[in-house]
Amino acid sequence: MTDTALDSITSPLDNPPEELADVPFLEETVTLLRSVRDHDFDTLAALCDDDFGIVDAGPDQQPVAIRDRAGWEAWFHGLFAQLAAMGAQTDSRITGLESSVGADMGFSVLHFDQLLHIADMTATFDCTATIVWKLTSEGWKEARWHVSILSADVPEGLAAATG
Numbered sequence: 001m002t003d004t005a006l007d008s009i010t011s012p013l014d015n016p017p018e019e020l021a022d023v024p025f026l027e028e029t030v031t032l033l034r035s036v037r038d039h040d041f042d043t044l045a046a047l048c049d050d051d052f053g054i055v056d057a058g059p060d061q062q063p064v065a066i067r068d069r070a071g072w073e074a075w076f077h078g079l080f081a082q083l084a085a086m087g088a089q090t091d092s093r094i095t096g097l098e099s100s101v102g103a104d105m106g107f108s109v110l111h112f113d114q115l116l117h118i119a120d121m122t123a124t125f126d127c128t129a130t131i132v133w134k135l136t137s138e139g140w141k142e143a144r145w146h147v148s149i150l151s152a153d154v155p156e157g158l159a160a161a162t163g
Contacts (some may be wrong), residue, residue, distance in 0.1 A: 012093035012115075024099040028140050032090040033112070039080040048072070052132060052144035057114075061125070061149050087162055090114040094160075106133040106140070114149075115159075120161045123154040145153060 013034050020026050028047060035044035053067040056075065059082065066072050083090065096111035107130065132144035137163040 011037065011091050012113075013091065016094055021030050021096065023097045024101045025131070025140065026097060026099075026107060026140070028133070029097060029108060029131070031093070032142060033094070034110065037089075037091050039084070039105055041076055044076065045073070048142045048145075049134065049136070050143065050145070051134065054145040055147065057125070057149050058125070061152060064147075068074065086118060089117040091117070093136050101133075104133075104135040105143075107131060108133065118158055121155045121158040123152065124156050125152045126150045 011034075013030055016030055022101060024159050031043065031047055034040070035047070050069060050072050053065065054072060054075075056064050056066065058064045059079075064075065066075050069161060091114075093113040093115065094110065095113060098107060099108040100106060100112075110129040112129070113128050114124040116125070122161075127147050127149055128149040129145060131142055133140045134143040137140075
């Protein structure tokens with residue numbers, strides 16, 4: 001997080017729900033979400049192969065389909081730059097995680113709130129993501145991410161400020 005009043009707030013990702021401690025892929029999922037929160041492109045890139053592309057949610061809450069690594073890199077560099085230019089911070093609160101693990105592939109269904117903080121306002125987006133994981137020589141990697149925004153609570157002042 002950047003140097004603002006939010007620095008004194010404990011991130012929900014710093015204390016994932018204890019009841020999920022034994023769910024497969026929790027550590028990798030938390031690392032993904034923290035990497036986005038911290039704009040840590042290198043950690044995020046190392047954990048993601050995105051062989052099957054991603055479908056993410058854009059700032060306008062509309063789906064964005066990305067089909068190759070170059071598009072994936074451009075998307076995250078652009079997103080991080082846009083958030084920085086807005087003075088925005090993001091965070092995530094995991095509300096549920098179900099996973100299944102096979103010999104070399106696995107999947108998770110992640111339920112989470114995506115939080116967008118700008119100035120003294122916070123928008124909350126109720127999201128569900130499906131993540132396909134593949135086992136590589138370096139460990140488990142995300143091979144597919146598909147997120148849906150189920151609902152949004154955006155303060156009027158924040159909606160006006162972000163368009």
